[in-house]
Amino acid sequence: MTAQAPPAMEAAHDASAGEDARDFAGLASRTLAFAADAAVINGVIWFVALVVTVGLSVLNVPESVNGVLVAFGAVVAFAWTVAYFVFFWSASGQTPGNRLLGLRVAHRRTGRPLRARRALLRVLALPLSALPLCAGFLLILVEPRRRALHDVLTGTVVVYDGARSARRRV
Amino acid sequence: MIGAMHRASAASVSAALWPSRITLRLARGAERQVCRRLAETLGNVALQGLDAVLASEHADVAVERALRSPLAERSVTRALDGQLVEHLAREAARLYVVDRIMERLLADGLVLRVLERLEEGGVAEQVADHLLADGIAERLAARLLEGPELERIVERAVASGALQHAIVGALESPGAEELIAGALASPAAVRLVDAALENPDTRVLIARVVSSPVVEATITQVVDDTAARLPRSPALWQLINEIAGSPAVTEAIAQQSAGFADQIADDVRDRSRSADARLEQAAWKLFRRRSRQDGGGGSPTTATAT
Numbered sequence: 209m210t211a212q213a214p215p216a217m218e219a220a221h222d223a224s225a226g227e228d229a230r231d232f233a234g235l236a237s238r239t240l241a242f243a244a245d246a247a248v249i250n251g252v253i254w255f256v257a258l259v260v261t262v263g264l265s266v267l268n269v270p271e272s273v274n275g276v277l278v279a280f281g282a283v284v285a286f287a288w289t290v291a292y293f294v295f296f297w298s299a300s301g302q303t304p305g306n307r308l309l310g311l312r313v314a315h316r317r318t319g320r321p322l323r324a325r326r327a328l329l330r331v332l333a334l335p336l337s338a339l340p341l342c343a344g345f346l347l348i349l350v351e352p353r354r355r356a357l358h359d360v361l362t363g364t365v366v367v368y369d370g371a372r373s374a375r376r377r378v
Numbered sequence: 379m380i381g382a383m384h385r386a387s388a389a390s391v392s393a394a395l396w397p398s399r400i401t402l403r404l405a406r407g408a409e410r411q412v413c414r415r416l417a418e419t420l421g422n423v424a425l426q427g428l429d430a431v432l433a434s435e436h437a438d439v440a441v442e443r444a445l446r447s448p449l450a451e452r453s454v455t456r457a458l459d460g461q462l463v464e465h466l467a468r469e470a471a472r473l474y475v476v477d478r479i480m481e482r483l484l485a486d487g488l489v490l491r492v493l494e495r496l497e498e499g500g501v502a503e504q505v506a507d508h509l510l511a512d513g514i515a516e517r518l519a520a521r522l523l524e525g526p527e528l529e530r531i532v533e534r535a536v537a538s539g540a541l542q543h544a545i546v547g548a549l550e551s552p553g554a555e556e557l558i559a560g561a562l563a564s565p566a567a568v569r570l571v572d573a574a575l576e577n578p579d580t581r582v583l584i585a586r587v588v589s590s591p592v593v594e595a596t597i598t599q600v601v602d603d604t605a606a607r608l609p610r611s612p613a614l615w616q617l618i619n620e621i622a623g624s625p626a627v628t629e630a631i632a633q634q635s636a637g638f639a640d641q642i643a644d645d646v647r648d649r650s651r652s653a654d655a656r657l658e659q660a661a662w663k664l665f666r667r668r669s670r671q672d673g674g675g676g677s678p679t680t681a682t683a684t
Contacts, residue, residue, distance in 0.1 A: 230655070233654065234650075234651070234653070234654020234655065234657060235657050235658075236651075236653035236654045236657055237647075237651060237653070237654050240646070240650050308643055308646070309646065309647055309650055310643075310647045346661075349657060349658050349661035350662070350665060354654075354658075368651065
């Protein structure tokens with residue numbers, strides 16, 4: 209007994225048969241979505257940092273402890289960023305920025321939201337697209353499924369979550 | 379010489395007639411006094427007589443018999459068929475009869491007494507029944523509507539201060555309240571309203587009244603006064619606060635805000651997707667140009683795939 213695959217999964221699975229590049233999110237939409245996510249992430253980081261700094265200013269903290277706290281804060285900020293993307297990509301495939309722009313991150317073959325491990329890999333692979341002067345992101349412009357380098361490496365796609373894409377999948 | 383004689387003779391005649399002139403002047407003054415006192419006496423007697431008639435137990439019976447008599451019916455029929463109604467209306471409009479009657483009635487307090495008496499005797503119901511049974515009301519309304527006097531009477535009556543005082547005094551009296559309540563509760567009033575509503579002349583009457591310049595000016599003045607007083611009214615602001623705080627209004631505003639946010643998000647999505655397509659087209663054009671310069675062919679997809 210095999211499980212019935214969802215329409216999105218079928219479209220993503222049969223990527224070479226009848227799929228349209230217009231179903232996949234382009235560079236502008238993904239950049240705007242990432243900017244929105246970055247605003248949320250950095251807003252939270254700055255707010256927490258402000259609260260912690262004000263709290264620490266009341267206390268008499270030694271200079272050496274300050275350095276440790278800064279390093280700890282950086283680690284927490286990095287963990288928060290990773291957790292943000294992993295949680296949303298593995299939960300619904302949509303971060304708030306993706307939701308705003310109508311995008312969705314899916315597995316290339318199943319069309320479902322990513323598992324946590326694949327989502328973590330995608331987050332960690334994200335800097336690889338940025339390292340060669342963002343050439344990994346420019347791959348979106350010429351790749352048939354509009355995938356960036358980290359998408360190719362982790363087997364994911366970013367699709368439009370609109371009615372047109374759903375209709376095409378059906 | 380002759381002129382001097384004439385003047386002398388005239389002076390002598392004038393001196394001779396002086397007593398009679400004085401007598402005539404006194405007689406005229408006495409006549410005016412007598413007439414004035416006689417008019418006052420007659421007016422008081424008439425009012426007292428009217429009060430006595432209204433207070434009499436036989437007044438109701440007399441009115442009822444008069445209304446049911448064939449003579450009254452024939453009189454009304456002839457009056458309506460003749461020129462009497464038009465003449466009466468025209469003269470009433472010309473001589474300000476409505477104003478003068480209202481002033482007199484108001485000054486003597488007769489309106490209130492008549493209203494109380496009518497309410498006690500149930501005369502209103504009887505009159506309404508009689509008017510409806512014989513079609514007199516419809517014929518009278520038709521005759522009044524045909525002439526131009528109705529509009530003039532309405533204009534003057536509306537502009538009359540005495541009429542306004544009379545209406546206010548009548549409405550403030552307890553007798554009027556009981557009379558109106560009894561009249562509205564009677565079956566005759568229901569039939570009268572039904573007949574009036576079904577009558578096509580009612581529409582004509584309403585149209586003429588509504589299109590009257592007096593009504594238009596009154597409505598304009600009322601609207602202007604209301605608009606000027608409303609901002610100063612605390613009740614208005616209390617009403618606005620209650621409306622603004624009601625859950626239905628809050629929910630409607632929230633839905634509208636959500637709809638506005640969705641509209642902005644849709645707009646952003648459309649613009650970003652069109653930007654995606656343009657960027658991709660620009661990249662493909664650039665890639666093809668470079669492929670031609672390199673002497674290669676094929677699609678950028680093939681080149682990327684390799």
